[in-house]
Amino acid sequence: MSSAYGMVNAEPVSCSIAENIQLVVQSIQQAALRTGRDPQDIRVVAVTKTVMADRLRQAHASGLRTFGENRLQEAQQKQGSLQDLRDVSWHFIGQVQRRKIKDVVGQFHLIHSVESLEQATAMDTRARDMDITQAILLQVNVSGEATKGGFSVPEVKTVLPEFEKLQHLTVRGLMTIPPWSKDGERARPYFRALRELAQTVEQQDYERTKMEELSMGMSRDYPVAVEEGATLVRIGTALFGTRNPVG
Ligand SMILES: *Cc1c(COP(=O)(O)O)cnc(C)c1O
Numbered sequence: 001m002s003s004a005y006g007m008v009n010a011e012p013v014s015c016s017i018a019e020n021i022q023l024v025v026q027s028i029q030q031a032a033l034r035t036g037r038d039p040q041d042i043r044v045v046a047v048t049k050t051v052m053a054d055r056l057r058q059a060h061a062s063g064l065r066t067f068g069e070n071r072l073q074e075a076q077q078k079q080g081s082l083q084d085l086r087d088v089s090w091h092f093i094g095q096v097q098r099r100k101i102k103d104v105v106g107q108f109h110l111i112h113s114v115e116s117l118e119q120a121t122a123m124d125t126r127a128r129d130m131d132i133t134q135a136i137l138l139q140v141n142v143s144g145e146a147t148k149g150g151f152s153v154p155e156v157k158t159v160l161p162e163f164e165k166l167q168h169l170t171v172r173g174l175m176t177i178p179p180w181s182k183d184g185e186r187a188r189p190y191f192r193a194l195r196e197l198a199q200t201v202e203q204q205d206y207e208r209t210k211m212e213e214l215s216m217g218m219s220r221d222y223p224v225a226v227e228e229g230a231t232l233v234r235i236g237t238a239l240f241g242t243r244n245p246v247g
Contacts, residue, residue: 017055018062020239024222028233031226042226045091045215047236049074050243053081059239060085068112068234070094072103079107093175093215093234095149098122106130112137112175112215112234115149117159120166127168134168137175137215140197142190145179153197160201164208173213173231174198184221191216191228198229 024044032039045068048056056067056078068091069075079090092108096119104111105126114120114136127134138159141150151159156174163171174197178190198211217225219238226233236243 016241017058017239020241021059021062021064024235024238027223028226031223035227037226037229041231043232044239045093045232045234046239047093047218047234048078048240049094049236051236051240053078055240056082057085060088064239065089066091066232068093072100076103076107091232096123102126105134106132110135110137110172110213112232113139113149115139115151117162120163120169124166124168132168133170135170135172137173137213138163138171139175139177140194142176142193142197143179148177150176153193156197156201160204160206160209164206171209173211173215174201175215175232177218178216178221182220184224187217187221188224188228191221191225191230195229 028042029039032042043066044064045066046059046064047068049070065087066089069078070093075090075092082088089109090107091110091112092104093112095113095115096104096111101119101122105123111134114123120136123134123136138156139150140156141148141152144152160171163169174194176190176194178187181187194214194216198214201209202211213231214229215232215234216230217233219235222230222233222235
């Protein structure tokens with residue numbers, strides 16, 4: 001019925017996932033209200049890497065409808081196991097390797113992690129061959145850390161006219177991952193810079209590029225991200241607990 005946080009009314013499920021979801025939703029609501037935002041404008045992307053399909057099913061039963069995966073094979077397995085859940089929106093949030101492009105395009109409602117024009121051009125070609133339009137976000141390396149992929153802030157401004165020509169992709173917004181810190185408050189300047197970049201882009205009045213989504217904030221720092229304008233928060237640990245390292 002209601003669709004706050006991209007969710008529908010929850011069935012009662014007695015598990016910690018349901019409780020965790022409640023806590024996350026409350027924190028989002030509080031952060032939104034602190035800054036005069038409508039909490040309904042913020043959607044939880046449940047980050048499900050290493051999380052088994054049955055726990056995704058629990059999360060779905062508790063109202064979550066958007067799942068974010070980092071690895072294609074793992075995502076495909078879970079999409080297969082959960083085929084009967086027709087209302088799930090699958091997002092791809094990890095690095096898209098060149099040889100995986102053909103399998104990623106068309107299989108996800110939103111790809112958060114487009115990091116170069118060359119990669120986007122290959123995605124556009126694939127989407128054209130499939131006769132679809134793929135929604136994407138540009139990943140922005142706001143901090144300029146050498147270990148992170150993505151466009152630099154100045155690059156975003158120069159590259160967007162090229163994206164307008166890619167007729168089978170639509171840029172829906174921006175995504176960032178700030179430098180790691182235990183203290184979520186440290187991420188604020190990066191979140192703010194992403195929002196300001198989106199505002200600058202919006203003033204360019206592109207025909208096809210839209211800055212509707214800001215994908216920022218993870219378990220440590222999502223309340224800060226919401227205060228700074230996030231519309232998609234990517235949350236794993238705070239929903240599913242600490243991940244086991246994968247071999
Ligand atoms: C793993 C991951 C997250 C979630 O991280 P948590 O700290 O567990 O909430 C968010 N975004 C990306 C890109 C990730 O890889």
